[in-house]
Amino acid sequence: MSSRYVVIMAGGVGSRFWPSSTEARPKQFLDILGIGRSFLQLTVDRVRPVVPIENVIIVTNKAYFDLVKEHIPDLPEHNILCEPSRNNTAPCIAYAMLHIKARSGSLASFAVLPADHIILKEDQFRLHLNQAFDACENNSAIVTMGIKPTRPDTGYGYIQLGDENTELKKVVAFKEKPDLQTALEYLDSGKYVWNAGIFIWSVTTLTDAFEILYPQIIETLNQSPDAYNTAREQAYIDEVYPNTDAISIDYAIMENADNVFNIIADIGWSDLGTWDSLYDYGSKDHNGNFAQGGPAVIEDVVNSIIKTHPKKRAVIRGLENFIVVDEDDALLIYPKDKEQEIKASIKKF
Amino acid sequence: MSSRYVVIMAGGVGSRFWPSSTEARPKQFLDILGIGRSFLQLTVDRVRPVVPIENVIIVTNKAYFDLVKEHIPDLPEHNILCEPSRNNTAPCIAYAMLHIKARSGSLASFAVLPADHIILKEDQFRLHLNQAFDACENNSAIVTMGIKPTRPDTGYGYIQLGDENTELKKVVAFKEKPDLQTALEYLDSGKYVWNAGIFIWSVTTLTDAFEILYPQIIETLNQSPDAYNTAREQAYIDEVYPNTDAISIDYAIMENADNVFNIIADIGWSDLGTWDSLYDYGSKDHNGNFAQGGPAVIEDVVNSIIKTHPKKRAVIRGLENFIVVDEDDALLIYPKDKEQEIKASIKKF
Numbered sequence: 038m039s040s041r042y043v044v045i046m047a048g049g050v051g052s053r054f055w056p057s058s059t060e061a062r063p064k065q066f067l068d069i070l071g072i073g074r075s076f077l078q079l080t081v082d083r084v085r086p087v088v089p090i091e092n093v094i095i096v097t098n099k100a101y102f103d104l105v106k107e108h109i110p111d112l113p114e115h116n117i118l119c120e121p122s123r124n125n126t127a128p129c130i131a132y133a134m135l136h137i138k139a140r141s142g143s144l145a146s147f148a149v150l151p152a153d154h155i156i157l158k159e160d161q162f163r164l165h166l167n168q169a170f171d172a173c174e175n176n177s178a179i180v181t182m183g184i185k186p187t188r189p190d191t192g193y194g195y196i197q198l199g200d201e202n203t204e205l206k207k208v209v210a211f212k213e214k215p216d217l218q219t220a221l222e223y224l225d226s227g228k229y230v231w232n233a234g235i236f237i238w239s240v241t242t243l244t245d246a247f248e249i250l251y252p253q254i255i256e257t258l259n260q261s262p263d264a265y266n267t268a269r270e271q272a273y274i275d276e277v278y279p280n281t282d283a284i285s286i287d288y289a290i291m292e293n294a295d296n297v298f299n300i301i302a303d304i305g306w307s308d309l310g311t312w313d314s315l316y317d318y319g320s321k322d323h324n325g326n327f328a329q330g331g332p333a334v335i336e337d338v339v340n341s342i343i344k345t346h347p348k349k350r351a352v353i354r355g356l357e358n359f360i361v362v363d364e365d366d367a368l369l370i371y372p373k374d375k376e377q378e379i380k381a382s383i384k385k386f
Numbered sequence: 387m388s389s390r391y392v393v394i395m396a397g398g399v400g401s402r403f404w405p406s407s408t409e410a411r412p413k414q415f416l417d418i419l420g421i422g423r424s425f426l427q428l429t430v431d432r433v434r435p436v437v438p439i440e441n442v443i444i445v446t447n448k449a450y451f452d453l454v455k456e457h458i459p460d461l462p463e464h465n466i467l468c469e470p471s472r473n474n475t476a477p478c479i480a481y482a483m484l485h486i487k488a489r490s491g492s493l494a495s496f497a498v499l500p501a502d503h504i505i506l507k508e509d510q511f512r513l514h515l516n517q518a519f520d521a522c523e524n525n526s527a528i529v530t531m532g533i534k535p536t537r538p539d540t541g542y543g544y545i546q547l548g549d550e551n552t553e554l555k556k557v558v559a560f561k562e563k564p565d566l567q568t569a570l571e572y573l574d575s576g577k578y579v580w581n582a583g584i585f586i587w588s589v590t591t592l593t594d595a596f597e598i599l600y601p602q603i604i605e606t607l608n609q610s611p612d613a614y615n616t617a618r619e620q621a622y623i624d625e626v627y628p629n630t631d632a633i634s635i636d637y638a639i640m641e642n643a644d645n646v647f648n649i650i651a652d653i654g655w656s657d658l659g660t661w662d663s664l665y666d667y668g669s670k671d672h673n674g675n676f677a678q679g680g681p682a683v684i685e686d687v688v689n690s691i692i693k694t695h696p697k698k699r700a701v702i703r704g705l706e707n708f709i710v711v712d713e714d715d716a717l718l719i720y721p722k723d724k725e726q727e728i729k730a731s732i733k734k735f
Contacts, residue, residue, distance in 0.1 A: 334731045353717070368702070370710065386683060386699060
């Protein structure tokens, strides 16, 4: 059990949830639900019953090192791995793998989790996580935890599953974000799950996969394997990491591996990728408003997200289906059903 | 000429224009039109060609002493008179009068001007101001500068004028804010002007008026006439001023005096008492928006007042006829046609 690790990917820059999320304060460090814990804290809390904190590794950008320490004060400092550059997920996971290998050898296993998702059914999640660890330790299997879809969402990638009648189903293919018609077919078929970016594997299995499917990354990062888990790890990583290809783990490994198995997870998951999904998950008042922040007088406002500044008073009246977010450095007032155009609006600055 | 003074009343607490105007930063100190000068600065600038700065007296609350110095750096410090308590306009004007008397004697004359109005036709205003000084110096007259009405406004008090065919018309009566029907009759008759709170008189005439019509104030303030214009003036005022009745100059003097004359002024005046009046006077873009503040992307917004925070970015979309004001300590988002209800909303905090 002590050679099980959880690797939390916390390097994202948070282009969504503007203006609450910014490059200096990305989503994983926000308590956007207003429950007193950031996404990163919730993610760590969620796995504490599964692995000791010493086996929780957080991979992040150097710029967020202090934020990670502040959010998870009991995390050993050397469990924070800092990417010197943003090279997408495959190099990031390979780095964590090599670090774990240096600490616990090739038989160690680890789960990769995004730092900014929510999971309401945590017991069920942990049950599946342990099942996945068992599976990847007992087989040369790459295990994914795909989410049982609840709607024909066109915003997620899908994982196509085999027909076998077992808990662990062979993955047939990874599918890009579908159009609505395709998403409806996926949902009806019962053979597709959402790709939540949750992967579980042993160091041996993933090393093999990298060596066969995408050797450039592991060759670049493993020139001095004895640098890992030493005082010179960071300097070494600073030198070699920027030279890896920048590619996602999906493209580099998952889509081409033939030993991927999935556990279907019905765990109350959301990636909370949009204000609207926050609205869906957050608790609303009798006017259908998700309201948070400082003292506010809100009148004739319905079905809106109202996130006022905690240190300011706000008087807001006469809005329907709006997003209002007041942060230190920016103010957003936007129709909720136009959310997907916020990015385009921001580009006009 | 050197015994002509201008007294600017700058003690208001600014209950309108929330949240831009607050008790700590009332309207007279704001550059709400975005033209680079506060209302107080504009008011002083406006009279500089009429009297030397040494003869400009600003009466304000003690709390605003530093703000006045900051806004009018060339004003001699002893020209800032500080009320220790808010006792309405009659005691305030009586204090200024006694101060001027101590400096220049009973033959001095002075105009009283609000600090937070705008006047677009300044030359015309100054012409009338000089006419008023002449009139009050040559007669025992109290002179008001009433504004020629341009609409049946129910938000102002009116001054009823006599029939005589002279520049200076006898004031028949002061009228409270009328209902719309009455305001229409006033407008049609051509015999009424708006009371803009602009009064001009000599020290002698006003002293007589106080002694006859409201002696309590002058008796309270003039127990030690030799304290004025000395180092102990402030201590003396701190002691006696709070003991005067708190009453407006209109009630104490104007409505009961029989020697009030008016000069009809067509001077592009507004008291800018509402966000809507600011909207009317401010310059609007092609979408009919009065927009000010920091960098902003404003889309599908029409006929609105958008005053964003100068140090923040703002993305605002999909509003019509709104007031949006983002200040350090408060945010307002409110339908423009409901402006009169903002006060009631604020009371709900």
